[in-house]
Amino acid sequence: MDTQSPTYSDDELTASLVEHLASLDRDDSYRVERVLKLSDVETTELVYFEGSGGGSLGPFVRKRIDASVQIGGAYERLFAAQRAGRRFEHLPRIVDCRRVGDELDVVMEYVEGETLEALVGRLGATTDYARGLYPVLCEAVGELHAGFAAAGEPGVPVIHRDLKPSNIIVSGVRYAPDAGMTFSSLVIIDLGIARVWRDGADADTVKFGTRSYAPPEQFGFGQTSVRSDIYALGALLFFCLTGTDPKPGRDIREQCETYGMPTPLADAVCMAMALDPAKRFASAKALGHAARAAYELCLPAPSPATFSAASVPRVAASQVQRVQQPVALTLPSSANRRSIVSPVMSKCARLLSRIPEPVGRIWNGCVYATTLLLLMGSHFAVFTPTGENRNYPTWFLALEYFFMVDGLVLLITFGMLDRRRLRRRFPVLDRYRGGAFVELWFKALGFMFAVMCVVVVIGNATGVVS
Template sequence: MDAMDTQDPTYSDDELTAALAEHLASLDRDDSYRVDRVLKRSGVEATELVYFEGSSGGSLGPFVRKRIDASAQIGGAYERLFEAQRAGRRFEHFPRIVDCRRAGDELDVVMEYVEGETLEALVGRLGATPDYAHGLFPALCDAVGELHAGFATAGEPAVPVIHRDLKPSNIIVSGVRYAPNAGMSFSSLVIIDLGIARVWRDGADADTVKFGTRPYAPPEQYGFGQTSVRSDVYALGALLFFCLTGADPKPGRDMREQCETGAIPVPLADAICMAMALDPAKRFANAKALGHAVCAAFELCRPAFSVPGAMPPVAAQAASTASPSPSPSTQQPQNILSPAPARQSLLSRVPEPLGRAWNILICLSLLVFFAGSHFAVFHPTGANQNYPTWFLAVEYFFFVDGLTVLFHFAVLDKRRLRRRFALLDSYRGKKLAKLWLKALGVLLICMIVIVAVANATGVVDTSAS
């Protein structure tokens, strides 16, 4: 849908509802609409800018009307949204539907006209800047989370609604303010075009109808399985790539290579690659988890965004326009997304495949220690033969194995775990060290108490060893 920023509604919600109720009381609803212009047209859907015409010559609007071919098995999400809104539910990130009805094989949906500019137009105007990852993208994840919560009314089970066509032109942002030093702010973010959205069905093997925009659609959307909330997570990863590079991701090409080509810093590239994994099970579990991961990744990259002398993309473009022929020594880089090596953490410079290989070695080492504990409990030697099996089990399975897990976890490459589990990502540096020391202290205290009680009751005599 084209950006909708040319006219202002002059009616409040209550006035609008009352006026529409009078207009829609007529059976000839089509005669009440005046089509101002066609915004978009496809083989199964037409989107129009319309006004309601009153009997006295006045008009009400503008509104957006969609004429959808219901025989194509699309448009049902609008009906669910309309029923939920009529039941009193309010949705922050979706347009308010004022009329929704079927006439034969055609579904007519009339909704509020949302002011603002599309994300596509916004990135075209401001350029690719990391500020999207800080403020706008988490809000977009919240909006998709609202969609996935479903449009159920009171007493109905909440079933996720999958958009299946999240792309830059289907996101409208209003009230955007941007300053190179102050960052970006906006008043609202609305997701539009629910035409091919579908309700998730438990037990379905694949979608009945296959639609979507190729750079933003996951493999399962084209017949390789049923789309789920993780399908929209894939599209969100592609949208983040678009915000940071100004270009659509190229289907079929390795995303890690595309991120490197686009000079996207490693933490943000990690989030994109995980969100766009070909296997849905390897993606973020939901939009909220992706939003948390992107916020954390942005904070890791923040020093690179504030390097003295570095100029944000918008300012750099303005400077190059004002000075057509700058000397090489005074040119500012057009893309500051690549972090300065001196500011990167040591771990962020380690290739992720090497980190995975290291984790495999850690897991193998852990298995060796577990095997040793098992042998010590069930095949005791030396002084251990004097102790009962239950005591050896407590000593080795709780204390020794607990210490082993703590020390192995301390040297684990936790990047993938942090992206998957938001709770773990909230523990870093001193906060993680304090938690680790507390766990170690609990183990030591518990073992001291167990040994003391065992000695005092005469169940075991550790002094004899």
């Protein structure tokens, strides 16, 4: 169900249809064009309304839901809210909703557009989704979380529980890498397993969901909440940025690194998909703002050389004297230096992250063994000196080998390690990736050289070292 094109858009026509259906046998009023989706608890059909005079109206989407498994109630609440006059920008309009025994029949508009799954497949993965489309998707989920209560009444959050690329319909998309992405509407569909938040509940009564997009609590580890949909939104952001579903059971940070995702956006994904609901974003709106801010951080800094005379604003005469001051020459900031290194490091990270972890552990074992041999060599050089080293005092040899040589060995060792397990055990290491890690490494190396130079100078001045 990638592309959809409705043949109606008139509210009065829909209202007349609802009124007419009240006096008819609904089953005889619809012609099934084809089955769109079939499962054990739900059948989704493309239908047309057949009038008594031979005319038809449609298409519509009809869902036949097995209400005995306690699903589909969100459609009834949405239908009641829409009948009461409420309008929802990002949810489908319900035409008819009724129960017949254990079956819930829902007829709704057939939304124009293509699924997010088809859209990403057509345009490819790009960070541009985080600028415009994704924040609107978060607003749409926020509309659900606000509930379907009548105006002036407090709303109880509705949790979708099945947010995934095939349940997001986007229409009117236009995209160019230079101009960005625009679209006319975004609608969330398939509220079949959506549920209303119940204060005090320990867990969901019914456990459904799509594994790649469902949080742990959705499968019996607690009651789903607004933050459960936040987890799914994080997975949707991952999909938009990589073109693939996140793999359940694998560290999400490592998956982001595999695809070379920019660090600010990876941080947003990881926070949204935290296993502990309390560590996720508090609302869909907050996640949307964070994604957009992360996108802005990923943009390249404008080069001073690109400014033209036309782009320089005019200044008042009283300000000219302040403008004509000597300009200090500044070196690139550490952030700019990291931005130069980051592309290379991202490519290396993508390649290294594809290596299976058992291979990484074997590699680490070889690195540790080599490091141990080098450290043992330093021990013998200090306590059993040979050659010219016999002329130096033990404290100087200890400083030279234990601080300088061993320090250099440890720096090289840490740089060569497969650090995936270390990052999981010590989250602080997440701060030092790519250019940040290279910068820290060189700072440590520079510090050791500076200390050693000072010691050598003092030693020469005092005659300890000749």
